[in-house]
């Protein structure tokens with residue numbers, strides 16, 4: 498629904514990135530919305546740099562909202578419930594405002610709420626360190642994982658690649674809830690050519706955040722697909738299934754593509770020689786993979802909390818495959834989780 502800025506009472510700033518600010522807000526009296534609080538994301542298109550594009554974000558969110566409305570009417574699979582729904586928007590000569598339901602927590606908040614701290618006394622220097630302990634049960638991890646796959650299955654079925662799945666963009670009703678909602682379509686891609694902005698074989702590779710980047714992006718593969726989102730969800734699964742809410746990656750991997758590539762190879766093993774999609778990549782041929790020869794770490798080790806669920810470990814293994822065309826899709830992964838005993842977890 499198109500509205501005006503004056504229809505909202507804008508409250509405190511609750512978030513934002515390089516090009517946008519997100520505010521808590523209330524709808525004014527005559528607006529017919531049911532909830533007392535909303536999140537209003539305000540962006541000035543003039544300030545943006547690619548791949549950020551709020552006009553594209555608006556187009557894409559309207560398309561997704563249309564599909565979500567259709568799903569509601571048809572009372573079908575309801576995959577769209579794990580994706581944020583655009584409630585209203587306004588456009589002025591200088592800014593675009595996008596109105597969403599307000600979520601109280603992101604994945605970091607849910608993790609903090611499920612972390613135990615254990616004090617460890619260090620005999621050598623007398624210091625005390627606090628170790629984090631993951632308090633999630635398997636059913637909680639699987640609930641979050643399934644929700645993320647449902648969300649991805651929905652957006653991918655609509656021809657959308659999110660391109661920035663990471664804990665800051667996964668919201669929850671509260672830190673105590675486990676039903677994830679994917680937000681932030683600010684750098685997303687709509688097939689076939691992102692509304693004329695990027696050709697399918699020359700997409701922008703400077704997408705995604707730190708640890709959550711798929712390996713083909715680090716090797717400048719420009720015709721990547723929605724499988725970049727699958728990789729990101731796999732990394733999130735490693736994070737929430739670890740002993741202490743960490744990934745096996747080195748700290749500097751969050752800021753350096755080269756360090757991240759080394760961490761990926763250390764974790765998932767040296768890529769196979771016949772990794773087709775990167776064969777023509779200059780960065781890959783320049784890299785002497787012999788330096789990095791590593792074997793893949795055991796998946797039981799990578800998914801500590803899920804080690805007794807081999808079906809789940811296998812789904813993860815089939816998601817974290819170098820050749821992105823061989824990576825499991827979100828709908829296939831979901832089907833496999835729902836068709837086996839994991840649905841009772």
Ligand SMILES: Nc1ncnc2c1ncn2[C@@H]1O[C@H](COP(=O)(O)OP(=O)(O)OP(=O)(O)O)[C@@H](O)[C@H]1O
Pocket residue numbers: 511512513514515516517518519536538581597598599600601603665666668680681682683
């Ligand atoms: N619906 C919402 N409810 C609650 N908080 C929200 C909501 N939407 C966004 N936020 C908060 O604002 C932050 C930024 O929102 P969003 O990611 O959409 O903007 P962005 O400009 O693309 O940010 P970034 O550049 O960090 O990705 C989110 O990480 C979240 O903390």
